[in-house]
Amino acid sequence: MGTFQIDFGESRKSKIVGIDLGTTNSLVAYMDLTGPRIIDDAEGRKIVPSTVSLTPDGKLVAGEPAKELLLTAPDRTVYSVKRLMGRGVADVQEELKLFPFRIAEDSDSVIKLRLGDRTFTPPEISAAVLKQLKENAEAALGAPVTEAVITVPAYFNDAQRQATKDAGRLAGLEVLRLVNEPTAASLAYGLDKRKDGVIAVYDFGGGTFDISILRLHDGIFEVLATNGDTHLGGDDIDNLLLRIALEDVQSEWSEDLTADSEGVQRLRRAVIHAKEELSFVPQARIELAYKGKTYQRMIDRELFERLIAPVVERTLAPCRACLADAKLTPEQIDEVVMVGGSTRIPLVRSAVERLFKTKPHTELNPDEVVALGAAVQAGILAGDVEDKLLLDVTPLSLGIETMGGVVSKLIHRNSTIPASATETFTTAVDGQRNVLIHVLQGERELVKDARSLARFDLKDIQPMPAGLARIEVRFLIDANGILNVTARDARTGKEQSVEVKPSYGLTEEQVEAMIQESFDKAEEDLRERQVREARVEADNILAATGKAQKSDAWKEMPAEERAAIDAAKRDLESVYNSSDHRVINEKIEALNQATRQLAENMMNTAVRGALKGTKVD
Numbered sequence: 001m002g003t004f005q006i007d008f009g010e011s012r013k014s015k016i017v018g019i020d021l022g023t024t025n026s027l028v029a030y031m032d033l034t035g036p037r038i039i040d041d042a043e044g045r046k047i048v049p050s051t052v053s054l055t056p057d058g059k060l061v062a063g064e065p066a067k068e069l070l071l072t073a074p075d076r077t078v079y080s081v082k083r084l085m086g087r088g089v090a091d092v093q094e095e096l097k098l099f100p101f102r103i104a105e106d107s108d109s110v111i112k113l114r115l116g117d118r119t120f121t122p123p124e125i126s127a128a129v130l131k132q133l134k135e136n137a138e139a140a141l142g143a144p145v146t147e148a149v150i151t152v153p154a155y156f157n158d159a160q161r162q163a164t165k166d167a168g169r170l171a172g173l174e175v176l177r178l179v180n181e182p183t184a185a186s187l188a189y190g191l192d193k194r195k196d197g198v199i200a201v202y203d204f205g206g207g208t209f210d211i212s213i214l215r216l217h218d219g220i221f222e223v224l225a226t227n228g229d230t231h232l233g234g235d236d237i238d239n240l241l242l243r244i245a246l247e248d249v250q251s252e253w254s255e256d257l258t259a260d261s262e263g264v265q266r267l268r269r270a271v272i273h274a275k276e277e278l279s280f281v282p283q284a285r286i287e288l289a290y291k292g293k294t295y296q297r298m299i300d301r302e303l304f305e306r307l308i309a310p311v312v313e314r315t316l317a318p319c320r321a322c323l324a325d326a327k328l329t330p331e332q333i334d335e336v337v338m339v340g341g342s343t344r345i346p347l348v349r350s351a352v353e354r355l356f357k358t359k360p361h362t363e364l365n366p367d368e369v370v371a372l373g374a375a376v377q378a379g380i381l382a383g384d385v386e387d388k389l390l391l392d393v394t395p396l397s398l399g400i401e402t403m404g405g406v407v408s409k410l411i412h413r414n415s416t417i418p419a420s421a422t423e424t425f426t427t428a429v430d431g432q433r434n435v436l437i438h439v440l441q442g443e444r445e446l447v448k449d450a451r452s453l454a455r456f457d458l459k460d461i462q463p464m465p466a467g468l469a470r471i472e473v474r475f476l477i478d479a480n481g482i483l484n485v486t487a488r489d490a491r492t493g494k495e496q497s498v499e500v501k502p503s504y505g506l507t508e509e510q511v512e513a514m515i516q517e518s519f520d521k522a523e524e525d526l527r528e529r530q531v532r533e534a535r536v537e538a539d540n541i542l543a544a545t546g547k548a549q550k551s552d553a554w555k556e557m558p559a560e561e562r563a564a565i566d567a568a569k570r571d572l573e574s575v576y577n578s579s580d581h582r583v584i585n586e587k588i589e590a591l592n593q594a595t596r597q598l599a600e601n602m603m604n605t606a607v608r609g610a611l612k613g614t615k616v617d
């Protein structure tokens, strides 16, 4: 607590909200004095269905009204648009088969969806949902809302994240941060208060299943692994029940309802209602009154569980794969967090408990937990929450080895991920054909003190005089923390890459130790780095001078100038092993001065040669 505190209370006009932009449902939440809280709409509803419809007068409406229109105007209404965010037509063929998306003919890299007689991109559709949430928040808070934290699945790539940000901008919201959904859920449970631990977040929603394993250390959440099934959720359970109900209707009414889309939608609602009740009571009724006829059936939990057991089982394989990817056993999971409406089902809870051997967190509402966590993050950004938190960051710097055994860092420690960086390097030797890319991790300056992650050769680059080749090295850490390193010869376009998981095999204590050591050795490291860099430069200039001394220009030089150059060379060689970089640099500068005329003469000779049409080497 500082001595001076500035109160922005009233002057901060805009409020920052947290938004869960879900595949099926979306919610908005806000941090007030008591903690995070979901914001209701005018009718007191918390959940805004992620459904959007184009009204006859050309307006996009979102939420419950749009969901109603799904029944009567399916050709103007769309849902599950999150599946298309940031993706091209080629990426979503599977989705197009499974969902009634109407894609405009002129879609290619950018998908356009047809609603009635108009077309919209997925971010435009999502923006309609966000606008509704923004309006609800403004009405409830009595203040403009222009800034938000929005959650995204941990596996979302750059393009999907960018599309989500675009949707925010189109809705008039500045997206201050995108937070991974499992991280948000963990924040909602206050798990960041633990000093460290491993958290599994099991998210079983309407149409998707995600499992994420996070490692928490000192308030930093790191995604160790993610897995899941993008076509597994409450919808699959609904379909099982719907099939039974359709068969009943067929035999009771002697009528095939399957071709009647409104009838099917109404029956679907009826089975969903019964399914949701069954999470709390031992039996529930499926009820439909349609076109003057009625259908009723009781379903008990025993039958229900037998029916859905295969669906629940299908969530467990990704969980096991995720544990394996994180190189963890179920016993090493400290906390399990339940997210998504389908985790209310008792059978789901018991299956998860059995797998992870831990009682999962179910205290918070599973539909709300992600939005609540987003609000916590919003509160942190607004300064309402005192704890300093760093979310989803790389714990250690990443770089490559450069001349002299020095580490050149491309991505620095605590960068939020996903992150990328590109730098251009060159060759050290004339005519070099291969470049060794040595990928390193750690805070220290020298290769000998860093952790080696990978080595690979970029082969058959175009031979060039030393220093002229251009090798672009690109580091990309994706949302899962996977590091992809690509080296590319800018002249030939030839490239080579490697993928590594930087956090593998490192314990928290080791990370801590590496960081601490870098602080302790900072000064020493810097000195050593400067010396090594000076020696690399000395090598370069000595080599260049040696080469020049074989040229015609050298022979044409006056004897005393040649003697001065020889002397400057000897001076530099004599201080080469000095441990003071300034001494070396001084002699480098002196040799530079001494050879200036020689370099100029060589240039002139080269130009003369070129004009005569002879080959310049």
Ligand code: ADP
Binding pocket: 022, 023, 024, 025, 026, 204, 205, 206, 207, 208, 233, 234, 235, 272, 275, 276, 277, 279, 339, 340, 341, 342, 343, 344, 345, 366, 367
């Ligand atoms: P998403 O993250 O995909 O937007 P949600 O987390 O909101 O989805 O979950 C929606 C799913 O949860 C729907 O399939 C819904 O039927 C289901 N669901 C909601 N409440 C219950 C309940 N009480 N019992 C079983 N399933 C439920």
Ligand code: MG
Binding pocket: 022, 023, 205, 340, 370
């Ligand atoms: Mg969700």
